[in-house]
Amino acid sequence: MAPKLLITGATGFLGSHLLQAAQKRWHPLGTYHRTTRRNAQLFFGDIDNGRVDLTEFSETKAMLADVQPAAVIHTAAITDLDFCQENPDDSLRINMLAAVNLAALCSDKDIPFVFTSTDLVFDGAKAPYTEDDPPTPINIFGEHKAMAEEGILTAYGDALICRLPMLIGYARLGRQSLFHKMTAAFRAGREVPLFGDGIRTPVTAAVAAHGLLQAAGSGFEDDVNTAEIERAVGHLHLGGRDSISLYEMGLLTLQILGLEDQLAIPVSLLDTYSGQQATQSLAARSANIALDSSRAYELGYDPPPLREQLESLLPAAWRTQASADPQIEPGTGAQSEPDEPSK
Numbered sequence: 001m002a003p004k005l006l007i008t009g010a011t012g013f014l015g016s017h018l019l020q021a022a023q024k025r026w027h028p029l030g031t032y033h034r035t036t037r038r039n040a041q042l043f044f045g046d047i048d049n050g051r052v053d054l055t056e057f058s059e060t061k062a063m064l065a066d067v068q069p070a071a072v073i074h075t076a077a078i079t080d081l082d083f084c085q086e087n088p089d090d091s092l093r094i095n096m097l098a099a100v101n102l103a104a105l106c107s108d109k110d111i112p113f114v115f116t117s118t119d120l121v122f123d124g125a126k127a128p129y130t131e132d133d134p135p136t137p138i139n140i141f142g143e144h145k146a147m148a149e150e151g152i153l154t155a156y157g158d159a160l161i162c163r164l165p166m167l168i169g170y171a172r173l174g175r176q177s178l179f180h181k182m183t184a185a186f187r188a189g190r191e192v193p194l195f196g197d198g199i200r201t202p203v204t205a206a207v208a209a210h211g212l213l214q215a216a217g218s219g220f221e222d223d224v225n226t227a228e229i230e231r232a233v234g235h236l237h238l239g240g241r242d243s244i245s246l247y248e249m250g251l252l253t254l255q256i257l258g259l260e261d262q263l264a265i266p267v268s269l270l271d272t273y274s275g276q277q278a279t280q281s282l283a284a285r286s287a288n289i290a291l292d293s294s295r296a297y298e299l300g301y302d303p304p305p306l307r308e309q310l311e312s313l314l315p316a317a318w319r320t321q322a323s324a325d326p327q328i329e330p331g332t333g334a335q336s337e338p339d340e341p342s343k
């Protein structure tokens with residue numbers, strides 16, 4: 001029997017990719033929160049018992065005792081930067097306290113624990129960032145993630161903190177990614193403002209899921225071995241190999257789709273999110289938060305070049321005739337507003 005892997009936030013963008021990718025070597029079990037049980041069953045099959053509010057300690061404890069996983073990957077979070085800025089108490093409860101509590105419970109039972117953190121713990125002043133760089137968050141979300149990292153490592157010295165870059169791809173449920181909105185707009189012939197100074201090291205959610213599973217014990221080389229996590233313990237950056245602005249990523253996407261460059265409009269992140277517009281309700285965005293992920297590459301994490309990853313997301317039908325039926329239909333949420341660098 002494959003070892004049980006508990007994935008919190010399994011209905012989320014990353015969690016749903018993890019749930020899918022983990023089927024190969026693990027017995028994945030997912031948790032979710034606001035998603036209806038019906039949708040969870042419809043979209044994700046066998047996770048209908050995983051409805052739990054991780055901000056409730058007793059619920060979390062009971063769920064963990066019930067599942068008895070061989071390892072945990074914690075992705076549950078509130079990831080809307082502006083929501084977190086406006087609702088810091090809600091952000092603190094799930095993004096920091098719930099994560100630290102879950103890590104402490106795992107520590108008690110010696111269950112390997114992987115936390116999904118973010119490049120947004122950095123301010124953008126000195127990219128590329130290595131694992132040795134201290135967090136310098138500039139918004140509430142980044143601050144709570146940085147606090148969670150510290151709290152987790154205090155509660156559980158053997159925990160693994162994976163800092164992820166901006167993730168691209170399509171969510172099955174819930175909030176659409178920037179990439180989703182961008183490609184939907186491009187295909188509809190709409191212009192998309194994209195930050196020329198927002199530099200990231202993006203990977204697809206599927207590539208990030210693979211890296212997390214490797215780190216959690218799917219083996220950077222071969223079969224599941226939860227002792228594998230010990231090789232990576234502490235902080236680990238899982239960024240892509242290409243350091244690229246969101247505007248350049250838009251151009252690359254247009255090139256692959258065979259569409260006109262003019263649909264990508266360069267705008268400035270610093271102009272948009274500083275000065276008058278940086279209000280209490282608008283979270284500041286970091287400019288260049290490229291991750292230096294050499295440590296993970298040395299361990300065996302091997303993200304393909306960005307172009308290849310983009311090609312894997314954009315069905316061939318979209319590239320040759322825009323009217324062809326796509327396999328994945330972007331939703332209706334495409335908006336002509338500046339993109340929101342990810343969580």
Ligand SMILES: NC(=O)c1ccc[n+]([C@@H]2O[C@H](COP(=O)([O-])OP(=O)(O)OC[C@H]3O[C@@H](n4cnc5c(N)ncnc54)[C@H](OP(=O)(O)O)[C@@H]3O)[C@@H](O)[C@H]2O)c1
Binds near residue numbers: 342
């Ligand atoms: N997406 C990115 O570009 C990106 C980049 C870097 C790092 N990350 C990190 O990756 C992780 C996942 O991000 P994501 O984009 O996949 O997030 P997401 O799509 O917003 O999903 C969040 C998940 O958390 C669950 N959740 C929220 N509040 C909960 C609560 N109180 N109790 C239990 N579950 C709760 C949600 O369940 P329901 O939907 O059922 O309520 C959902 O499954 C986060 O830690 C994020 O910081 C993401």
